[in-house]
Amino acid sequence: QLDYRFYDRTCPNLTRIVRFGVWSAILNETRMAASLLRLHFHDCIANGCDGSVLLDDTSTMKGEKNAPPNLNSARGFQVIDTIKTNVENACPATVSCADILTLVAREAVFLTGGPYWSLPLGRRDSLTSNSSDNQHIPSPFEPLENITAKFTSKGLDMNDMVVLSGGHTIGFAQCFTFKQRLFDFDGTGKPDPTIDASLLANLQSTCPNQDNSNTNLAPLDHVTPSKFDNMYFKNLVNNSGVLGSDQALMEDNTTASIVIGYSTLPLLFFSEFGASMAKLASVGVITGQEGEIRKDCKVVN
Numbered sequence: 001q002l003d004y005r006f007y008d009r010t011c012p013n014l015t016r017i018v019r020f021g022v023w024s025a026i027l028n029e030t031r032m033a034a035s036l037l038r039l040h041f042h043d044c045i046a047n048g049c050d051g052s053v054l055l056d057d058t059s060t061m062k063g064e065k066n067a068p069p070n071l072n073s074a075r076g077f078q079v080i081d082t083i084k085t086n087v088e089n090a091c092p093a094t095v096s097c098a099d100i101l102t103l104v105a106r107e108a109v110f111l112t113g114g115p116y117w118s119l120p121l122g123r124r125d126s127l128t129s130n131s132s133d134n135q136h137i138p139s140p141f142e143p144l145e146n147i148t149a150k151f152t153s154k155g156l157d158m159n160d161m162v163v164l165s166g167g168h169t170i171g172f173a174q175c176f177t178f179k180q181r182l183f184d185f186d187g188t189g190k191p192d193p194t195i196d197a198s199l200l201a202n203l204q205s206t207c208p209n210q211d212n213s214n215t216n217l218a219p220l221d222h223v224t225p226s227k228f229d230n231m232y233f234k235n236l237v238n239n240s241g242v243l244g245s246d247q248a249l250m251e252d253n254t255t256a257s258i259v260i261g262y263s264t265l266p267l268l269f270f271s272e273f274g275a276s277m278a279k280l281a282s283v284g285v286i287t288g289q290e291g292e293i294r295k296d297c298k299v300v301n
């Protein structure tokens with residue numbers, strides 16, 4: 001039901017408006033590209049790409065935005081609102097917030113040096129958001145099998161999971177998301193033995209062993225943190241993944257061979273990342289007469 005030409009007549013400048021909005025946001029803060037990509041992933045994996053992550057809580061609704069793991073972590077809402085305002089000015093009551101977020105993620109990747117892919121459009125916006133849907137968002141503390149299951153339950157296979165994890169080639173993580181690897185791994189009193197020594201020293205200095213370092217930030221790809229490239233996979237091969245869940249991709253033979261492939265074949269990574277992003281963008285979409293076209297992405301009409 002999604003259509004590649006959905007807004008061709010009703011909002012011909014849509015892509016340009018979105019691109020300009022993302023470009024301005026990245027110019028203002030490089031990290032925003034990463035934050036916007038992640039926001040789209042979290043929208044889609046929790047109950048489908050329906051803009052539900054964008055809704056503010058109300059007195060009767062506790063939604064995805066302010067529930068873990070988005071609370072004090074998900075970013076970019078203001079950017080979406082600004083782009084939505086510009087889209088509304090050009091084409092009132094026409095383009096859904098879910099489609100805008102999908103297009104924003106593609107531009108964020110492209111503008112940081114990554115691939116571009118085509119996207120069918122026509123998603124509609126949800127009328128509700130439910131904090132409990134966040135249980136489908138993978139956690140960096142859970143084993144690979146659980147994370148794989150969270151993807152497969154949404155129709156995304158192991159290859160999709162590995163290639164989409166390549167999104168961690170840009171952006172940052174707070175220390176608390178990987179600190180358990182740095183000082184007392186699994187109660188051993190020692191760091192995770194699989195972390196490369198120089199990265200370990202680096203991360204230990206960014207994230208000293210005290211609670212007040214929990215929200216300090218480290219780049220997920222310490223070599224080229226703001227460039228969308230295949231360095232994330234090269235890092236994993238070099239025992240330099242930051243999250244435990246990232247480095248775990250090297251502990252399973254199947255996922256490790258996929259990682260090694262992307263670490264040596266950047267163009268294969270790019271083309272498969274685009275294909276898997278398009279697949280992610282179709283998870284659980286609502287179309288036709290379902291849902292609505294929100295006027296303001298933060299509230300239902």
Ligand code: HEM
Pocket residue numbers: 031033034035036037038041072073074075138139140141147161164165167168170171172173174175177220243245
């Ligand atoms: C495979 C399972 C995944 C896990 C366990 C995971 C976990 C995480 C965690 C813990 C953070 C840091 C959050 C914080 O410190 O507040 C993060 C950041 C990020 N994630 Fe993931 N993630 C996964 C998959 C993905 C996917 C599929 C994408 C996109 C295609 C993605 C894109 C990002 C980006 C771009 C950031 C940086 C955001 C920023 O700097 O604002 N992640 N992820």
